[in-house]
Amino acid sequence: MxxxxxxxxxxxxxxxxxxxxxxxxxxxxxxxxxxxxxxxxxxxxxxxxxxxxxxxxxxxxxxxxxxxxxxxxxxxxxxxxxxxxxxxxxxxxxxxxxxxxxxxxxxxxxxxxxxxxxxVPKKEEAPAEPVTKICPFCKSEIDITASRCPHCTSEQPDMEPDTEE
Missing domain, CATH: 1.10.1200.120 (Large-conductance mechanosensitive channel, MscL; domain 1)
Known part of the structure; x- marks a missing residue:
């Protein structure tokens, strides 16, 4: 043992x-x-x-x-x-x-x-997630989670956020 x-x-x-x-x-x-x-x-x-x-x-x-x-x-x-x-x-x-x-x-x-x-090759950083989108009606920049545009009060369609600025 x-x-x-x-x-x-x-x-x-x-x-x-x-x-x-x-x-x-x-x-x-x-x-x-x-x-x-x-x-x-x-x-x-x-x-x-x-x-x-x-x-x-x-x-x-x-x-x-x-x-x-x-x-x-x-x-x-x-x-x-x-x-x-x-x-x-x-x-x-x-x-x-x-x-x-x-x-x-x-x-x-x-x-x-x-x-x-x-x-070591540099890794490209992923682009940051957008926090704003462009209202398709008045073309104002609004929060990405908005369901209505604060500028023209139009309802926002469910679509991918527009990254144009």
């Missing part, structure tokens, strides 16, 4: 794993991890050195406040001394990483949407 229950759990687990959504999610996480490495390299190896060059040699990673009151030349020296530090420069770097990644993803999605829009 316990063996049947175990097969049932294993069977349910296999069914859960093989669902399309779970597999799609797994692929997305793996690709996202690889993409994260690319963006981190782009930020750390290309963009941050340019920002450092533009700002005259500023290194955001060495922007910190030592919480023990001592002055340390670098973050590494403060950490080596065992001082507690408030590393706001590292936070700035991570925020820049996020903004760069968000921008790159935005541009990719925008490009994919533009490509998809070109590949």
């Amino acid at each position: 316990a063996k049947d229950k175990k097969k049932g759990i294993i069977g349910e687990f296999k069914e859960f794993i093989m669902r399309g959504n779970v597999m799609d999610l797994a692929v997305a996480v793996i690709i996202g991890g690889a993409f994260q490495k690319i963006i981190t390299s782009l930020t750390n190896d290309i963009i941050m050195p340019l920002i450092t060059l533009i700002t005259g040699g500023l290194d955001f990673n060495n922007w910190f406040i030592s919480l023990d009151g001592s002055h340390y030349k670098t973050l590494a020296a403060a950490q080596e001394a065992g001082a507690a530090t408030f590393n706001y420069g590292s936070f700035i770097t991570v925020v820049l990483d996020f903004l760069i990644m968000a921008f790159v993803i935005f541009m990719m999605v925008k490009g994919m949407n533009a490509l998809a829009a070109r590949m």
Whole structure:
């Protein structure tokens, strides 16, 4: 009996794993991890050195406040001394990483949407149902559900609405 229950759990687990959504999610996480490495390299190896060059040699990673009151030349020296530090420069770097990644993803999605829009032919919208018709007697525009014309008071024949305007 316990063996049947175990097969049932294993069977349910296999069914859960093989669902399309779970597999799609797994692929997305793996690709996202690889993409994260690319963006981190782009930020750390290309963009941050340019920002450092533009700002005259500023290194955001060495922007910190030592919480023990001592002055340390670098973050590494403060950490080596065992001082507690408030590393706001590292936070700035991570925020820049996020903004760069968000921008790159935005541009990719925008490009994919533009490509998809070109590949999928546009569907023609169906014309809207008419809400008015032309009175066959006085040629005034009247409500499509009117049984008498409000202008000439003639009875309206049961006919398809005239779409001439």
